[in-house]
Amino acid sequence: MNGxxxxxxxxxxxxxxQGADSVMVVAFFIVTTTLFPFGxxxxxxxxxxxxxxxxxxxxxxxxxxxxxxxxxxxxxDGTLELLTLSPVSLxxxxxxxxxAHWLTTGLPLIIAAPLMALMLNMDQxxxxxxxxxxxxxxxxxxxxxxxxxxxxxxxxxxxVLVSLLVLPLYIPVLIxxxxxxxxxxxxxxxxxxxxxxxxxxxxxxxxxPFATANAVRQAME
Amino acid sequence: xxxxxxxxxxxKLTDPILPWLAGATxxxxxxxxxxxxxxxxxxxxxxxxxxxMYLHVPAAWMGLFCYVGMAICGAMxxxxxxxxxxxxxxxxxxxxxxxxxxxxxxxxxxxxPMWGTWWVWDARLTSMLILLFLYLGYIALVNAFDDPExxxxxxxxxxxxxxxxxxxxKFSVDWWNTLHQPASIVRMDGPAVDPSxxxxxxxxxxxxxxxxxxxxxxxVRLELNERRIRALQLSGMFDERPxxxxxxxxxxxxxxxMEANQ
Numbered sequence: 001m002n003g004x005x006x007x008x009x010x011x012x013x014x015x016x017x018q019g020a021d022s023v024m025v026v027a028f029f030i031v032t033t034t035l036f037p038f039g040x041x042x043x044x045x046x047x048x049x050x051x052x053x054x055x056x057x058x059x060x061x062x063x064x065x066x067x068x069x070x071x072x073x074x075x076x077d078g079t080l081e082l083l084t085l086s087p088v089s090l091x092x093x094x095x096x097x098x099x100a101h102w103l104t105t106g107l108p109l110i111i112a113a114p115l116m117a118l119m120l121n122m123d124q125x126x127x128x129x130x131x132x133x134x135x136x137x138x139x140x141x142x143x144x145x146x147x148x149x150x151x152x153x154x155x156x157x158x159x160v161l162v163s164l165l166v167l168p169l170y171i172p173v174l175i176x177x178x179x180x181x182x183x184x185x186x187x188x189x190x191x192x193x194x195x196x197x198x199x200x201x202x203x204x205x206x207x208x209p210f211a212t213a214n215a216v217r218q219a220m221e
Numbered sequence: 222x223x224x225x226x227x228x229x230x231x232x233k234l235t236d237p238i239l240p241w242l243a244g245a246t247x248x249x250x251x252x253x254x255x256x257x258x259x260x261x262x263x264x265x266x267x268x269x270x271x272x273x274m275y276l277h278v279p280a281a282w283m284g285l286f287c288y289v290g291m292a293i294c295g296a297m298x299x300x301x302x303x304x305x306x307x308x309x310x311x312x313x314x315x316x317x318x319x320x321x322x323x324x325x326x327x328x329x330x331x332x333x334p335m336w337g338t339w340w341v342w343d344a345r346l347t348s349m350l351i352l353l354f355l356y357l358g359y360i361a362l363v364n365a366f367d368d369p370e371x372x373x374x375x376x377x378x379x380x381x382x383x384x385x386x387x388x389x390x391k392f393s394v395d396w397w398n399t400l401h402q403p404a405s406i407v408r409m410d411g412p413a414v415d416p417s418x419x420x421x422x423x424x425x426x427x428x429x430x431x432x433x434x435x436x437x438x439x440x441v442r443l444e445l446n447e448r449r450i451r452a453l454q455l456s457g458m459f460d461e462r463p464x465x466x467x468x469x470x471x472x473x474x475x476x477x478x479m480e481a482n483q
Binding site: 165168175219221 | 299351354355357358361362365366367371374375378379381382383385386389390392393394396397
């Protein structure tokens with residue numbers, strides 16, 4: 001467990017010292033969301049209708065764009081090689097890196113989401129559900145995305161490639177995330193969707209570290 | 222099974238099988254097309270457009286079949302490190318992607334006269350589209366590395382992750398569609414398929430499946446021969462080719478098994 005906390009502390013302090021990274025993700029999220037009113041028109045009704053979907057899609061894209069930095073810099077400067085060689089299990093270290101990624105991208109997105117929901121004129125009944133859904137969904141996004149980030153290490157045009165690999169795998173989170181908010185807005189209980197999202201998160205938590213660690217080892221061979 | 226993982230054994234085994242398989246494919250598809258286009262009754266509602274189904278359903282079947290095959294090959298390559306499993310997985314991907322695309326295209330050609338629209342966000346259509354994206358992602362990943370070995374390994378991992386994810390995606394798309402279900406859509410799964418239509422359908426499915434194996438064998442042989450040429454060029458065997466017949470066949474074996482024996 002010591003290794004887990006050490007890598008978590010290291011990645012967090014690296015991210016905080018170059019704070020621009022986290023801010024960039026939130027800025028991307030806000031700018032992307034702002035584009036939609038220009039695309040579909042400023043009518044409040046239409047915006048309120050599409051708000052949950054727009055917020056989720058923008059959050060998905062923001063989380064995906066920041067995936068590259070989970071492993072890329074460590075891969076380039078050789079840190080990843082040392083981590084692979086260390087006696088601590090690589091699955092645990094990968095989990096630490098993913099947690100650091102979520103704390104620096106997922107969490108700021110959750111805080112920014114209600115603001116954008118307000119600007120898109122979403123009904124306030126959905127705010128709590130939106131935040132709970134994102135709390136369950138964004139860690140799953142980080143976990144699943146880490147597989148893609150590890151697979152593309154050393155590939156040409158990795159950044160474009162990761163979107164093709166990861167976005168289809170994100171679809172379930174998007175469906176249930178947007179569905180939960182939709183249900184809350186309609187006044188129906190969103191428990192079912194939230195429970196399924198929790199299930200997805202638990203499966204991802206149990207299974208993805210092995211896939212990611214395997215992909216990292218392949219990249220080191 | 223491990224015995225067959227040697228490239229030279231594969232080549233020897235498939236040599237006599239290939240012409241028979243190709244012949245069977247030609248006969249099955251020819252017979253299937255005859256029954257599908259001429260000798261089967263038209264549907265009382267759909268008229269002649271029902272004949273699109275004889276291409277559409279086998280193509281959908283092949284799209285799923287190839288993905289499962291790719292995932293199994295990927296698992297075999299990760300567990301036992303068979304070079305042949307890698308090559309099979311790589312060779313399967315474009316075939317599966319083509320069949321999936323064929324399924325989507327024939328589906329939308331059928332949907333235009335039947336549903337009055339080229340595309341509906343129906344659960345099945347959407348899951349097939351996502352399957353196509355998974356195929357494209359796999360193909361892009363496999364070809365993104367300078368070292369083909371690394372590409373295959375990464376691809377195998379992705380195929381496995383995708384295979385676990387496909388049922389989840391399918392389930393969630395079904396859920397999503399029941400939430401957003403438009404007013405009314407003519408569903409394909411109404412009454413059971415009439416026996417007179419089952420025969421051409423079965424023939425076409427068998428024909429498509431054996432077509433897949435023919436193309437797979439051809440693609441794997443191509444890849445093996447390319448590797449062999451590369452291996453021979455690297456070891457300079459072309460320069461000192463012995464006249465001896467025995468020595469020649471020994472070199473042939475050596476060239477093929479070079480990677481398997483590593």
